Structure formats: structure tokens, C-alpha cells
Amino acid sequence: MIPTPIHVSDDVLEDLRRRLLATKWPRDAGNDDGFYGVRRTRLQPLVEYWADGFDWRAAERAINAYDHYRVDVGDVPVHFMHKPGVGPNPIPLILSHGWPWTFWHWSKVIDPLADPASYGGDPADAFDVIVPSLPGFGFSTPTRPDMNFWKIADVWHSLMTEVLGHPKYAAAGCDVGALVTGQLGHKYADELYGMHIGSALKLSFFNGDRGWDLSGGNPIPAGLPPEIHARIIELEHRFASHLATHVLDPSTLGFGLADSPAGMLAWILERWQKWSESEKAFTDDDLLTHATIFWAGNAIDTSIRTYANNNRYPWTPSHDRTPVIEAPTGITFVSHEDPPGVHTPQERVDNFLASDRxxxxxxxxITAHPNGGHFIPWELPTEWTDDLRRTFRELR
Structure with a gap:
């Protein structure tokens, strides 16, 4: 395979700028506190900077410090980034991102994972790092209209074993990428060294008539302590509209977001702001790098549709053994997503162990951290790297 650097054409960038400058702004009256969503006072300066100030070519040069490849895996176009491992016996590791992530959300951990000795680590912990754009995301576009997390796992297994020739490999992921990784650990456990994930959902999470509803249609129980009631409301406000709209109306939303870069930025900015521990997790240049990847790949519609397909084409088990996910698994938890009633890292671990998951x-x-938000390898790159290395140290 021959590396193919990322290059967004001048025509695409000029069209993007023209659309940004032509944005028709709503009044957004009475939204100084963000009660109604992203504030115009935050979004408009960011859009103006995206049009006249943000340097995509500088971001592109940083991205192209790594080798990039585009391959067809069956009938699925796949872009992936590669960093060779530096150590006595690097093992191949595939990293799966989530939504609204891009492959570049792994950029802070790639080098330490591939070359630990250069970052004060043990060279025996080295990985040969493969970072794809999920099908329908980033530069893995276009994709099949039925793509979902468990079908992506099949694509990944073919990529790793057939295209890249690795008879055995490691896998890690966060968000939807954790479900992809979990499916690899379920269906292909014998060909995995192990896996590490940033959450631990059931693979059946999206199954059922109310796969779009965080509550499953159940009301909040009466008589809960006020603190727990408030935390339930906080978490539902954080995720409910995202999940429901993506499962129920991905194309309806997609028409607007694919035509308006300001609208697309507003939709994903809301998630980046609320899901990260702090708005300081991302600089404006960081936000616009990820947003430009979504825009240049025309990926917003197909990336969103993944959610609907997770429900439309439900996960079914490949075997009836237990545990369902047989591959040895490491898990990283962060405090910004602590369930109601959980206040310490140990309580988070205990809460998970007592759950039906x-x-x-x-x-x-299993490691829980007293800080950190949803975008773990971006927000806590050192902690994520250490956790992952520890998971695989005895599995190589």
C-alpha cells in the first residue's frame, strides 16, 4: 500500500468559506444562559473565525505527520492513519472513535502508544497503531446505507486480518467505538489479545422499540433524594436530544447540517461543550479541525445515521457463551459521566461491578478517574495511555 496524504481541495475550502459568510443568523433572544442550546454569542465568533482566520492547511500538515491510507474492505471505503510501533515486539492496535469524534481525537495518544520509550515508558509496551475513520465518518466516505456498529466490527476484522495481515491484534475504543470494540471482543475474541474501552455498555444498548429513549420509557421514580433526582435530569438533558434525534430522524437533520456548516458546527459544538469536563478541553482551532474533517468528508449525515442503523438492524449474539464479550477487557471511567449517587473513583468501580453490565x-x-470527560483520550491522554498499557501488559 502507498500512503495517501490528506488533502482538502481549495474548491471545497472556498465553498465552505462562502457558506460560512452567508450564514443567516436567528435572533437567539433570551439564551444568554444556554438554556435553549448553543449560544449565538459563542457560535457566531467561531463561525467568523472559521471563515477568516482558521488555518486548515496548518492542521492538515499536523495530520499528515502520520501515514494515511485509503483501502476498500469489501464494498466499504476505509481511511486509516498508521504509526509504526517502536519496541522489541509491538502488537497491532486498532483504535475506534465515536461521535462526534474523528480519527484525530486519538492524536494525543498515538505517539506514546507507538513509541513509549520516547515518553518515559517501557519499549515492551509498544503498539503498532492503526486509527481508522469509522465508515461514514471523516474520510471513510461514502459508505453503505445500512452501516452500524456491529457491521463496522466485521469491516475492522477484515481490515486487520485480511488487508493488513495481522492474525491477532488488540482493540480499543470509546463512545460508539467502544461498542465496535465490544463486538470485536464478542465475535472475534480468539483473534484478539484483548481490548480496552472508555465505557461499558451492553451490546444490546440500541435494541428494542425505545432504543432512542435513555429512560426506556420509564418515569423517574418518586421519592428519590434531591441530589440523585437532579443528577438523573442532568444526564438526560446532556444526552436525550442527541440520542432521540439521531435514532429517529437522522436524514431530516442531515439535510440541514450537510448544507450549512454553521448549523453543523452548532450541533456538534453542543456535544463537545456539554460532554467534555470543561470547554477548555478544546481550543477553537481544535474544534474547527474536527469540524472541517466532518465537512470535507461530507460525513455528517452518514455518521449520524449509524445510530438509527444500530436500532433498525439490532445486534444479535454470535454465540451463547458467557461472558458475552470473552476478550480480556480493560475499562476506563471518568468523573464527568459518573452515575447518580457516585462521588469517588472507587464508588464508580463498585457501581459498575454491581450493575447488570x-x-x-x-x-x-477497571480504572476510574476523579476527573475527565467523554472524550477520554483527548481530555486525559496520559491516564488513558497508562490504563491501556496496563490492560495489555500481561496479554501480549
Whole structure:
């Protein structure tokens, strides 16, 4: 295979700028507190900077410090980034991002994972790092209209074993990428060294008539302590509109977002702001790098549709053994997503072990951190790297 650097054409960038400058702004009256969503006072300066100030070519040069490849895996176009491992025996590792992530959300951990000795680590912990854009995301476009997380796992397994020739490999992921990784650990456990994820959902999370509803249609129980009631409301406000709209109306939303870069930025900015521990997790240049990747790949519609397909084409087990996910599993939890009533890292671990999700996994390394938000390898790159290395140290 021959590397193909990322290059967004001048025509695409000029069209993007023209659309940004032509944005028709709503009044957004009475939204100084963000009660109604992203504030115009935050979004408009960012859009203006995107049009006249943001340097995509500088971001592109940083991205192209790594080798990039485009391959067809069956009938699925796949872009991936590669960093060769530096150590006595690097093992191949595939990293799966989520939404509204891009492959570049792994950029802070790629080098330490591939070359630990250069970052004060043990060269025996080295990985040969493969970072794809999920099908329908980033530069893995266009994709099949039925793509979902468990079908992506099949694509990844073919990529790693057939295209790249690795008979055995490691896998890690966050958000939707954790479900992709979990499916690899379920269906292809014998060909995995192990896996590490940033959450631990059931693979059946999107199944059922109300796969779009965080509550499953159940009301909040009466008589809860005020603190727990408030935390339930906070978490539902954070995720409910995202999940419901993506599962129920992805194309309806997609028409607007694919035509308006300001609208697309507003939709994903809301998630970046609320899901990260702090708005300081992302600089404006960071935000616009990821947003430009979404725009240049025309990926917003197909990336969103993944959610609907997770529900339309439900996950079914490949075997009836237990645990469902047999591959040895490491898990990283962060405080910004602590469930109601959880206040310490140990309480987070205990909460998971007592839940109905824990028996799904062959967990060998569970770590909870007192800080950090949803975008773990971006917000806590050192902690994520350490956790992942520890998971695989005895599995190589």
C-alpha cells in the first residue's frame, strides 16, 4: 500500500468559506444562559473565525505527520492513519472513535502508544497503531446505507486480518467505538489479545422499540433524594436530544447540517461543550479541525445515521457463551459521566461491578478517574495511555 496524504481541495475550502459568510443568523433572544442550546454569542465568533482566520492547511500538515491510507474492505471505503510501533515486539492496535469524534481525537495518544520509550515508558509496551475513520465518518466516505456498529466490527476484522495481515491484534475504543470494540471482543475474541474501552455498555444498548429513549420509557421514580433526582435530569438533558434525534430522524437533520456548516458546527459544538469536563478541553482551532474533517468528508449525515442503523438492524449474539464479550477487557471511567449517587473513583468501580453490565465483560483492569470527560483520550491522554498499557501488559 502507498500512503495517501490528506488533502482538502481549495474548491471545497472556498465553498465552505462562502457558506460560512452567508450564514443567516436567528435572533437567539433570551439564551444568554444556554438554556435553549448553543449560544449565538459563542457560535457566531467561531463561525467568523472559521471563515477568516482558521488555518486548515496548518492542521492538515499536523495530520499528515502520520501515514494515511485509503483501502476498500469489501464494498466499504476505509481511511486509516498508521504509526509504526517502536519496541522489541509491538502488537497491532486498532483504535475506534465515536461521535462526534474523528480519527484525530486519538492524536494525543498515538505517539506514546507507538513509541513509549520516547515518553518515559517501557519499549515492551509498544503498539503498532492503526486509527481508522469509522465508515461514514471523516474520510471513510461514502459508505453503505445500512452501516452500524456491529457491521463496522466485521469491516475492522477484515481490515486487520485480511488487508493488513495481522492474525491477532488488540482493540480499543470509546463512545460508539467502544461498542465496535465490544463486538470485536464478542465475535472475534480468539483473534484478539484483548481490548480496552472508555465505557461499558451492553451490546444490546440500541435494541428494542425505545432504543432512542435513555429512560426506556420509564418515569423517574418518586421519592428519590434531591441530589440523585437532579443528577438523573442532568444526564438526560446532556444526552436525550442527541440520542432521540439521531435514532429517529437522522436524514431530516442531515439535510440541514450537510448544507450549512454553521448549523453543523452548532450541533456538534453542543456535544463537545456539554460532554467534555470543561470547554477548555478544546481550543477553537481544535474544534474547527474536527469540524472541517466532518465537512470535507461530507460525513455528517452518514455518521449520524449509524445510530438509527444500530436500532433498525439490532445486534444479535454470535454465540451463547458467557461472558458475552470473552476478550480480556480493560475499562476506563471518568468523573464527568459518573452515575447518580457516585462521588469517588472507587464508588464508580463498585457501581459498575454491581450493575447488570458487568457480567457482559471479561474485565481484567477497571480504572476510574476523579476527573475527565467523554472524550477520554483527548481530555486525559496520559491516564488513558497508562490504563491501556496496563490492560495489555500481561496479554501480549
Amino acid at each position: 458487568a457480567p457482559w465483560y471479561n474485565h481484567v483492569n
